[in-house]
Amino acid sequence: MIDLNRVLTFTEAAEKWSLAGGNTLRQAVLRGKFEPHEIKKSGTVWLTTYDAMHRVFGEPHSDIFQIPLVEIIASLKKTQAADRESFNKRIAQALENSQKLAITESIMGKEVVLYIFSSYPEYENWLALISRGQPFSSN
Structure with missing residues (x-):
């Protein structure tokens, strides 16, 4: 059975x-990057799949960099400063590349976004609050 949610127009x-x-x-089609079974022209619309796009172009670009809350908590518990710095550097890089940072948590089997940050200072302020065990601010 074909999952139509995994099929995309070329524009999408x-x-x-x-x-x-x-x-x-x-x-990319003209250059032979796709296998014949990975693309189809339906009328005037070209179609492909997520799997084909992943194979040819790698991971999709996303404007949102997601980190599970449990990873953040684990990084705070790390005793090695270098480990914490490496973790925070990944986050800083994403934010510097105009991505938003989404803190997620799995609730009843669904990934839920808890917080979204647009800058590293926003993330640092939130991190300072949870590091001190303070209640979260609604600001």
């Missing part, structure tokens, strides 16, 4: 992978 795929547009994918 280009947006998700932050490519210049559907034309980038059509050029």
